[in-house]
Amino acid sequence: MLKIQKLNQYYGESHTLWDLDLDIPQGQCTCVMGRNGVGKTTLMKCIMGEETTSSGSIEFAQDVELTKKKIEDRSRFGIGYVPQGRQIFPLLTVEENLRTGLAVRKDGSKKIPERVYELFPVLKEMKHRRGGDLSGGQQQQLAIGRALVIEPRLLILDEPGEGIQPNIVAQIGEVIRKLIEEDGLTVLLVEQKLPFARKYADRFAILDRGRRVAEGRVEELSDQLIKKHLTV
Amino acid sequence: MASSQTWLLRPLQERSTQIFLGVLFSALIVVTFLHLFMPQDSALHVSAYTVTLLGKYLCYALLAVAVDLVWGYLGILSLGHGAFFALGGYAMGMYLMRQIGDRGVYGDPVLPDFMVFLNWDTLPWYWQGFDMAWFAFIMVLLAPGLLALVFGFLAFRSRVTGVYLSIITQALTFALMLAFFRNEMGFGGNNGLTDFREILGFNLRSDATRLGLFIATGIALAIGYLICRGIVTSKLGRVSVACRDAEARTRFLGYRVERVQLFVFVVSAMLAGVAGALYVPQVGIINPSEFSPLFSIEIVVWVALGGRATLYGAVIGAILVNYAKTVFTGVMPDAWLFALGALFVLVTVFLPKGIAGLLQKRRKAKDEDTTTGQEATA
């Protein structure tokens, strides 16, 4: 689904991603892990186009070279993004937040898919409240809901469980699995919490200081790897 | 950074301040020298006209520094700083008016001419005391300072921020402009205060006085710069920046944001007042147009052009824009607004951090060359 090759990224002078390769197979959930500040979010932003890369390629669905596409077009290929820190539109109502995603839907529907409300009933309840007024966890749910509105083929989740109450975290996990299994969705997940990753991801990749240092199926994620790359 | 120096002297150890003061004082000395010792017809001679012109630029520079202090470091975009400048100017103007004494056209020993011919028979109470230099000079600080204190107290207490604050500062200066235009206010209405004769006993129409005022302005700018720099480099300066970027967060650390804002705002208003006071004897007139909101916006433009949040940038911006104005109005009277407008547009688009940003980039590039080596070894 997504093939990243020799990706390099700089913030000004500081080299953040180094020759990064990553393969995200179709219909699976790949979990990116790594300590704080290693560049996970940066990588996601590069995929979405919010940060520019200096070299390397990001190939989407075999034929689209994402680095050459404008940000607003990337979502049109079916990439949904749940950024770290939620990034909801604070002054738009919950409903309006969701509606922002309608423009890129293939079917041209003008209605918010009922499924989003089914998944996160609280959103329906708070439909007319402004996004910025919601509690942290509610905002996180809104952010995920918003990404689902565009009916993505690839869903990028940057620490989606952050700030969400445990039963809903579990629910989100289930949803992810369901979407993967039923709709063939591909998921790129950034997650620190091992239990969650182990439970819902198919594959993992570990970043360290901007480099990919390990990769494999989730079952292969050994304590040794964890100790080496995820402890401080 | 670590030093037991007082906050005011601490900036003297910074390289940028040293350079700034160095350049400023050399300029003062060179101009003085060229004015006094070069023969009139020499190409190098600096005429009294130019000296006064430079003096005016320096007043504007001080004003720009004051604006940069509140805008650059405190995040208060004041669109009304012209008001403080003008108040300082009026305080000085009132002193200079009173110095005319009975040499006015009507020969009234007390009343300024404009009062005589508009039939005032006594000096209004707020004109009392301005015949004494010390009183007037205190008022130069106090008038703008008090206005800033009252206005700031009200505004900051109610947490007026952002554009709301900007617009009410604009309303403030606009209201003052309208008020001062009124003849009834007793400040000479639209004609303002003019026809000054002497300051502290020196004839305002002599070249020596002009040079003196120019030098005084230079020194005032140096002191003003030091004060601002002192504040900015102190912990209070960092608190200001914190207020600028995350006002609410600063409160949760225990800082009384409104007091920080008030303090810096008042200091800035007083500096603007001093700038105004030095401006008036040099240009020879103070009238309500200094209160005009457009003038205040222009000051902000100088600062932005020079580079916000770099005090020397404000100085560069003020001098450059005003120099450009002088040149443009001279060489292309019909089209200078095009040039000036284009300058504003181009600088904003191409030099996002102003002229200071350009200088910084240079310096950084140079620093980088020297430091990368060290880092590699570290």
Place this chain on the structure above:
Amino acid sequence: AEDPIKVGILHSLSGTMAISETALKDTMLMLIEKQNAEGGVLGRKLEPVVVDPASNWPLFAERARELLEKEKVDVIFGNWTSVSRKSVLPVVEELNGLLFYPVQYEGEESSENVFYTGAAPNQQAIPAVDYLKNELGVERWVLAGTDYVYPRTTNRILETYLKDQGVADADIMINYTPFGHSDWQSIVSDIKSFGSAGKKTAVVSTINGDANVPFYRELGNQGVSASDIPVVAFSVGEQELSGIDTAPLVGHLAAWNYFMSVDNEANYDFIDAWVEFKGDEKAVTNDPMEAHYIGFNMYVEAVKKAGTTDVDAIKDAIIGVAVPNLTGGIATMMPNHHITKPVLIGEIQDNGQFSVVWETPSTVAGDAWSDFLPGSKDLISDWRAPLRCGNFNVVTGKCGGSAEVASN
């Protein structure tokens, strides 16, 4: 050839005053061009030096200094507003320059270095009021003006004058508005009700510049016609009218010393030259332009008379110089540096011109110090030897202080 005579032109070409002052700059250029075509003066060409004080009062002083100190001009023609003149005044006095000021003003000034070719209040305001009183039988007065010194002073003079003539307090309404005032609804409504008291009412307007268009528009829309309540304006000339739809204004009045419509050959020649110079058939002339015309010719005559451009020589030579004005009369420079002018009252016509309905039988000499202000009624100005004083007090027999410093 000899060095040219440098003529400084100090009029705003940008900013709010450009609207009025650009035409004066062009007038000067035209006059200079014409004079040069005739061979200049004393065999010397004239060279204009144009600067732009940009409607900024301190800049007027700075530019004046530049003209005198750097450009070393022989004479300056310039300024429009009183405040700009006040700003320039100390500079021309200090550097002993010459300034010709072409606009009607509030008086109360007489400088050794300034020649006032526009009207003083007694050359505009007082005759206009006389006309309204005597010819139209006006008994109730609205004095409406922009809130600054010229209207304030003029209205103060008129108020005293009217009261001296027995007009009651209740029959005078005074109203001031800010610069550029654009919402006249309630003021016009007030004027209307003030005018419905049964006595003939007129408005004396010292409303300045841009505020006039909305004022007249409102008058028209609220149905105040010139036959009900005529408005006589002191600051509305042909140039201002050229920006107004004049249909609702017909019959309202203005008092000036010159109108473009005056039937006079010299005037027609001047207009032709102006139209040609501007390359615009619709270009209009106005009173301050005539003032520059007179001032320039007076200067030329004075230079010829003195045989030099030396400032002090000109100052002596110019007093008494008489040149034709554009309305068929003669303008003479008086010892108080004001000139003699006819006073014309015109009614606005639908073509944006004034039709003269009344004029003074002869020219009136400008009075620097108003007889209707208590502080100045005892002052006279005479710049001839031996008095050489701009503010001589005939009661105390002393010359006011400014002269001493000026000659320092």
Place this chain on the structure above:
Amino acid sequence: MSMFEQLTNRDRVFEFLAPAASPVDVRHGPILYLEDVNVSFDGFKAINNLNLTIDDGELRCIIGPNGAGKTTMMDIITGKTRPDTGSVWFGSRHNLLTMNEPDIASLGIGRKFQKPTVFEALTVFENLELAMAADKRIFPTLTAVMKPEYRDRIDEVLEMIKLKTLRDKPAGILSHGQKQWLEIGMLLMQKPRLLLVDEPVAGMTEQEMERTAELLTSLAGKQSVVVVEHDMGFVRSIARQVTVLHQGSVLAEGSMDQVSNDPEVIKVYLGEEA
């Protein structure tokens, strides 16, 4: 004290200028005491008759569903939000409802925000410097000098939060997790009597979580700590006493085991498998 200082020390001249801050009085009971607090936003009741008591030196965990009102509760304590009714006392002397944010902060209540907010234009070092306990009035701040012991203290905290290498970088460039740490660092610099910590471990790895847990437990005793967190593993590792909020009021209170077996809590919050 010099003459000058005496003169400029305004609070000694006028009674009403005297700072409200004076040491918290815990001789007669809890350090924090909320009674019958209610808050509603446009008719929505975010806090509903909330009662809560925190003892001096206690470490309390607060959990509860999203939107239960945990953050709002902290807003009330720190003066950011004014409740409609109820009372909030800090110790037995200070009625927090009559004070504004800086007063409350200088009383010794520190807070880490749910969404990390740091001063982006200032360096990491300066962020900590500003947070440091000190006289925060205008003139003392203006004349403050950086003493070596302060510097040592900041470096110590920098070490603790693992941001030493980024010491002189503007805080704006930090990653999400690094900002979380910086916030914790700022809290430590403040040396507050009461720490309110909103979701400290969001976005941290297991190991970092462990470190945070150690840190917070080590503080308890000397200082009182209130932690809001959704990560049950973390809560379990530090919790002694847990309060569960739901729809603005206390649903359950007790030890971790007690609450995690409470069927209501399981239903509204934990879910079946937690």
Place this chain on the structure above:
Amino acid sequence: MSIFRLLAGLALAWCLALGPAVATAQVQDDTAQTLLQRLAEASNAEKSKVLKQIAESGDERARGWLEAFAGGRLATVKSSGYVVLVTSNTGRNWQVASAVTGDSMGEMSRRDLDSIRVNNALRSQVEGILSVVDLSVADHRTRRAAARHLLGRVDTVTAPLIEERLEVEDNDRVRELLANALAIHQLEQGDINAIEQLSGSLNSRVRAALNNAASSDDPAIAAAAEKALASIEQKLKLNKAAETLYFGLSLGSVLVLAAIGLAITFGVMGVINMAHGELIMLGAYTTWGMQQLFPGQPGLALILSIPAGFMVAALAGIIIERSVIQHLKGRPLETLLATFGISLILQQLVRTVISPLNRTVVTPEWMSGSIMINEALSLTLNRLYVIGFALVVFAGLMLIMRRTRLGLEVRAVTQNRAMARSMGIKATKVDIMTFALGSGVAGLAGVALSQITNVGPNLGQNYIIDSFMVVVFGGVGNLWGTLVAGLTLGTINQVLEPWAGAVLAKIMVLVMIILFIQKRPRGLFPQKGRAAEG
């Protein structure tokens, strides 16, 4: 008065003669020429006699001569003394026609012509004559205007004519006016009974007559007049209040129009657009331009200016957005700097390309004058249109911002640009469209303002500060706020003005804004809650 009386009497004869059934008299051409020539040479006092003779002549061309005379369009050829009718009198050469025959005589230089002078008194006489004539025309509106004109101008000669006319007049309002005109005359004659007829009228001439009567020597008349005045005064108060409200709404709607575009570019997009005033100016100049394109059809030109003004300003907006503002994303404060530069450039551009002078924009017939609600309360038409226009523009904008996708997308883009783009919103397009919309609306404001104030290079400067005040007072980002703020500030200003004077009223409004912001630091309709704090 005596002149008028004579004339009016003569006019009666003439008016009868003009009746359609009667064959019209016509004087010899050379007699006409002499008559007109005498008019040219006469002094003012004599002129009125000649006018009388002209009216008396009963010539069917007389009306044309009188109107031309009143309009200042009669002139003599200097060389021959021949009287001509000036058909076009602008510029140095005038179009003339023979006054007697009406034949065109082509162009003549102004130098060769001598205008026949007219003044207000003479014009007023002519109007008086024409009014009496007009009393018998078919159109009742003309009759009404004529009758109103006669108020306070009736004398012993015309009084019987009016009485006669009153008998046959079938329009109530005309009757009422004529009755009042007669009553004024009777009151002047000392008839106390006339006061009763007058006591109901709000007309200002009636009041003038009563005022005069109140100072009469006859105590009975004075007392009755006082009483009538008092009752009128009472009614006037109410009308005055209604009038003030109208003035307030009208000023308010001007403020709303000026500010509403800014409410989009500044309030919604966050661009501190100092060039907003100049965009308004462009709209106003467009109106002028359209009137140049359609000379003689000011109304059509004005209507066409609405789309044209929008387009011109929107286009300018697009150019500004593309060339400057797009480079300043995320630096809102710097937009102030750049747009300030743009505003200088636009102002000077107009000065250089068009003229530093104001331009004449003509008010079409249907927008001039006022609708009379009653004799004391009239609503000026141009203002009425502007109020309506402001409301329509507001409603339109509201619809776009609330009901269209653009509205949602703009807000999303301004609140979080990067995220909006990640959601597939074409931010660049949204920026262009929004800025164009805000600018276009500014252009519309300019079209409206051209009917109220100067069209000149300084137009924009006069509105920019007020516009920012209104937007901020209303609460940034809230269109309703802008509407309410504009109308409120306008009304407050007009309420204060009669009481405090224009200057102080303005100062007081500013101080009020300052104090109000202390109470509500985020305007009238603030964004509340967490969301606003971000």
